[in-house]
Amino acid sequence: MAQAPPPPDPDRARVRALLWDACELEHQLMLQYLFAAFTLKKFPDETCTPAQLEAVRRWTSTIMVVARQEMEHLALANGMLSAIGEDPFFARDNIPVQSWYYLGGNRARAEAAEAPDAPAPLDIPFLWEKFTPAAIRRFVCAESPAWKDVVGTDMYPSWCFAGPDPGSGLGGAGLPLSRSHVDALSGAARGAPGEVPVHPGTIPELYGHVNGLLQAHPEWFRGVPDRQVFVPVEYQLSVIKITDPLSAGAAIDQIVEEGEGIDAPPGYPSHFARFWRVHRELAHMERQGFQPALPVRENPVPDDGWRPYTRAVSELLDYAYVTLLYVLTSLYRNYQDRARPPYPTQALQNVAFGPFMTMVIRPVCEVLVHLRTHPDGRETAGPVFRLPPEEERMIWPRPYPPCQVAPGAEPVPGPPHGNPSPEERDRLAARLDDIDFILARMDRLCARVGELAGGGESAGLAGLRGALVPQAPLEWARERLEYVRESTEAMANNVRRLY
Amino acid sequence: MSESSVTRPGGIATILELDFGGYFMARLATDPDPTNDRRGISGYTMALASEPPLDQSIRLQLDPASGVRVRAPGPELGIRVGVTVREVRFDGARYPAGQALLGGARVSLEGANPPFPGPTFESRNNIVGSDDTMMFIINPFDLAVYPAGEGALPGRGEALLRARDELDPGRPGVRVWEIEDPSTYARRLPTSWIQTSTEALDLLQVYDPVRYFDRRRVWLDAELQRQEDPESLEAQELRSRIYQLELWGARMADAYAYLLSYGFRTNGEQTAHPRVRELGEVDTAHPWHFTCWFGGWDGDLLVGYCKGTLAIPFRPHG
Secondary structure, rough: OOEEOOOOOOHHHHHHHHHHHHHHHHHHHHHHHHHHHHHHHOOOEOOEOOHHHHHHHHHHHHHHHHHHHHHHHHHHHHHHHHHOOOOOOOOOOOOOOHHHHHOHHHHHHHHHHOOOOOOOOOOOOOOOOOOOHHHHHHHHHHHHOOOHHHHHOOOOHHOOOOOOOOOOOOOOOOOOOOOOOOOOOOOHOOOOOOOOOOOOOOOOHHHOOOOOOHOOOOHHOOOOOOHOOOEEEEEOOOEEOOOHHHHHHHHHHHHHHHHOOOOOOOOOOOHHHHHHHHHHHHHOOOOOOOOEOOOOOOOOOOOOOOHHHHHHHHHHHHHHHHHHHHHHHHHHHHHHOOOOOOOOOHHHHHOOOHHHHHHHHHHHHHHHHEEEOOOOOOOOOOOOOOOOOHHHHHHOOOOOOOOOOOOOOOOOOOOOOOOHHHHHHHHHHHHHHHHHHHHHHHHHHHHHHHHHHHHOOHHHHHHHHHHEOOOOOOHHHHHHHHHHHHHHHHHHHEEEEEE | OOOOOEEOOOOOOOOOEEEEEEEEOOOOOOOOOOOOOOOOOOOOOOOOOOOOOOOOEEEEEOOOHHHOOOOOHHHHOOOEHHHHHHHEEEOEEOOOOHHHHHOOEEEEEOEOOOOOOOOEEEEOOOOOOOOEEEEEEEOOOEEEEOOOOOOOOOOOOHHOOEEOOOOOOOOOOOHHHHHHOOOHHHHOOOOOOOOOOOHHHHHHOOOOOOHHHHHHHHHHHHHHHHHOOOOOOOHHHHHHHHHHHHHHHHHHHHHHHOEEEEEEEEOOOOOOHHHOOOEEEEEEOOOOEEEEEEEEEEEOOOOOEEEEEEEEEEEEEE
């Protein structure tokens, strides 16, 4: 007699949903920080002296450090998913959006138990916003510990908790509410009324719930350390292998310590402390006429009115970003620590970590922020890292968990872009796991960036010359794009050689 | 390749050896900055606002007209960029005639690796090398030895000795990123990378790189305190250097103790000036042997030490 399948595990569905939410948050925070960092000036001009540019460089560096550590957190959250046999999660809601976790009401609820007198926290919107005092204050709030941990200290961000302040960049943005995978759960997985709130409200609390569930279920860890993507300690990063509840707990401690500085020693450079220092230095330097950032538009999504060249570079960046997400998803899904023919892991790892981010994504972003959007305007473009639904389908976890948590309970709703049939899922999976598919995208990227870099008096060069802001040398931008082309070609060659 | 007239019976050549050493400069961007970053943002190296952009180039000699100088307190510490011939030997023994001509001669790595104006340690963030294992080729490799002197180097025609090496002799001039099989240029990769080299530390008399950079931090703090205008360019540049030491001090200390060694036989054009040929017969048909290490890398001052030997098949006249 065939054994009945084990009953669905509501805890399992819940931890998966919490980790998916965590992945989305880390991914979204990282991209917003990168956006702001890229908007900081690289050349002096009439509103930023060489002396001021030194401070601007330090702020850019600081924001980049935090963004890299958000990448590390995204990697660690994915490490937890792999450790319990789940697919990686690199999908996300597009920005601008209002995250459930950063709704003031939810944060207040999370704090209420320990600090009933705490002032109401404000909503913290997720925006594509250039570096401004308001933006850095928003980042401070996003990484701030709870009110009870900062009140009375010399790092008390009053603007995160006070009433609506039009100058603060917080509150009243009227943005669409983000999806929440926990919210999409039903029945026991979501939690009974009156139990732990669905939206923990703060990041440490979210990870606390994840940790509690992982510690309670050592049987989930399938003991395949060979499938853990890891990165050795370098560049303020440490992506450890997660193989059991102990290592999962260590990863979570690392995440909340690096972010909010929870349980960190005094003076520890948490994200909150790093952003606080930038905020303080900026406040000290704020004076008439000082403009540390380029005139980058808020939420610069291209439309028909944009300069064709700028629009093309913006689309090139989106294409490169989605390609990177494909590479990461395929790498995490198929990772093998030991090199085995035909070496897909080694081929993809040579692209994913390091070169694609530093030699493709970043330089294209840096050129993009120096390109004017409209023929008659001075505002410039910015990297909005669009992830269209049809592209997100490719990286959505498969099979989407048929999380029927209890007899008679509602199944988990499908992915936002529809629940594909089993055949469609298989087709998408096969495509993403085919290195030729990745290579074709790299080849296309290489060709396109070559056109945009231009040579001689090509259309690409004319477009670049027309769109570039005056303070950015044409040769700098052209060389930057040409170097991207060369590096992309060499990376593709490496993949072909290794695979 | 024809048999050399200076090769002894039995095929063993006698060798003219030039030992060289001195400080080099490399104003390079470091990971995780893109390799061609002009200012340096994420990595531990940077071009300060008052300095020319980073250009990656390995400078064994410093052209006074380049606008590039060693940052303070480098000169106070006795750091002066210039790699020169220290000793000349023939057949393993001191060679006074060679020393008279070549002693103090200036050694230079020449050529360009576009878009960079000079030779570079090639990596492209692990695409054609490895930042993790320091597997960088020197690209291009065009070594020249000029007469001793000060100031700008004389014209290329004045080089006493010159040796080039091609990445792929079958495709001279090919760009490294166009070469699909890295084994083609494996001979140009470092022969070793020592993470804590006593050789470099001993030569530089710096036995604790952490303390070395701690002292630098103290010096920078003191300089900052001396600034009358806390918002001046000088003050902001000092703050940037302090910031880098705070963020990357451990990495800089690690890199200071690194020793990266190269050794290969040159496969390209080799030439000797008539003044050298007056000493004896220089074999330009057989490969010359280049060995060298780079160490004592100071990521704040962007300088390090280079020491090596160029060995040339040679037979004195008479």
